[in-house]
Amino acid sequence: MGSRRDFLKKLAVSTVSLPILGYSGNIENYFSTYENAPLLRVAIMGLGNYGTRVANAMESCKRAKLVGVISGTPSKIVAWQSKYGIPDKNCYNYENFDNIKNNPDIDAVYVITPNGLHHNHVIRVAKAGKHVICEKPMAINAREGEEMVKVCKDEGVKLLVGYRMHFEPRTLEVVDMRRNGELGKIMFFQGLSGFRIGNPNQWRLDKELAGGGAMMDIGIYSINGARYMVGEEPIWVTAQETKTDPVKFKEGVDETIQFQMGFPNGAVASCLSTYSMNNLDRFYLNGDKGFAEMQPSTGYGPIQGRTNKGPLTAPIVTHQTVQMDAMAGIILNGEKPPIPVDGEEGLKDLKIIDAIYKAVKTDGSVKV
Numbered sequence: 001m002g003s004r005r006d007f008l009k010k011l012a013v014s015t016v017s018l019p020i021l022g023y024s025g026n027i028e029n030y031f032s033t034y035e036n037a038p039l040l041r042v043a044i045m046g047l048g049n050y051g052t053r054v055a056n057a058m059e060s061c062k063r064a065k066l067v068g069v070i071s072g073t074p075s076k077i078v079a080w081q082s083k084y085g086i087p088d089k090n091c092y093n094y095e096n097f098d099n100i101k102n103n104p105d106i107d108a109v110y111v112i113t114p115n116g117l118h119h120n121h122v123i124r125v126a127k128a129g130k131h132v133i134c135e136k137p138m139a140i141n142a143r144e145g146e147e148m149v150k151v152c153k154d155e156g157v158k159l160l161v162g163y164r165m166h167f168e169p170r171t172l173e174v175v176d177m178r179r180n181g182e183l184g185k186i187m188f189f190q191g192l193s194g195f196r197i198g199n200p201n202q203w204r205l206d207k208e209l210a211g212g213g214a215m216m217d218i219g220i221y222s223i224n225g226a227r228y229m230v231g232e233e234p235i236w237v238t239a240q241e242t243k244t245d246p247v248k249f250k251e252g253v254d255e256t257i258q259f260q261m262g263f264p265n266g267a268v269a270s271c272l273s274t275y276s277m278n279n280l281d282r283f284y285l286n287g288d289k290g291f292a293e294m295q296p297s298t299g300y301g302p303i304q305g306r307t308n309k310g311p312l313t314a315p316i317v318t319h320q321t322v323q324m325d326a327m328a329g330i331i332l333n334g335e336k337p338p339i340p341v342d343g344e345e346g347l348k349d350l351k352i353i354d355a356i357y358k359a360v361k362t363d364g365s366v367k368v
């Protein structure tokens, strides 16, 4: 692994000519230069906190460019137009964005609205003939997710989920060690995902818009992380819910859920998803030849961690910059990502979330 300076230099300097084929287990090659690569022209839908973070990160992208916005707030549109140089013809609201189908200057829409709206928004974008990137969770249940995957397939557009960790170099450092057999047979994963949620009136605590509670928002990181860390799909889940504040966390909005997952090779995962505790962002992976621990493991970074061989050393990057450049390659060149980010991948997490909610209700083991 080269130094961070070498890596960043490689990111900046152009060495064109070879086609970029996607991830082949070498982090530095994967993030090598993108000069002359086609540009993915993106409109962001939902100009909230995360949309703003993505837009800022995209300013450093080499293969993706923010060219349009979809928002219900005219003042935000004006502010974004002036900040990012977005022309009037690329600005839409929630009533008229189906017209994007007549706009040849937009290739893809990044849906960054509340979870409960993803299904409708993604399907409308797909029917307008544009590729879709959708934030996590892709939808609020597997039934919705299946429909989204089908519509995107029928319309011939790509559906990707904003799983930024699937491109994060230190995460890939651990995943590569596991794939290379350096950790041996994987026996155990622990994922702790949580934060103390504030304002009780926000959409994250509204069942309709959030689709649930902490599990939909933050617990999904432990589910998704367990899958890419262990490298298998769980076959069963068990789960237990704890609620200390039923006024803030109403019916259908989970505050804390502990859950366990069993994998075909015998590995088990033990995870915690909560809206009531801070400083919970930790992964631990144990195999019969080694271990990896990461904390923070999914926050915006820098990701920190160590394995039995020493500290993680892969470069620190802005997650959303690397994600959007990689997604441009997936959409425009059919490149293979290090860990899948397509609609099927989003659907796998939704099926597990459905099973966890069912396990809470039935107090038993649920097959995935």
Ligand code: NAD
Pocket: 046, 047, 048, 049, 050, 051, 072, 112, 113, 114, 115, 117, 135, 136, 137, 162, 163, 164, 203, 209, 217
């Ligand atoms: P936010 O509340 O800051 O932004 C949501 C945006 O959607 C706002 O601009 C709001 O005006 C708009 N919106 C449109 N219709 C709405 C409606 N009916 N009700 C409420 N808002 C509406 O939320 P956020 O933190 O930006 O989260 C948006 C999405 O991004 C969520 O799906 C969330 O899970 C995801 N997210 C992902 C990450 C990540 O790291 N991948 C981080 C944060 C959020």
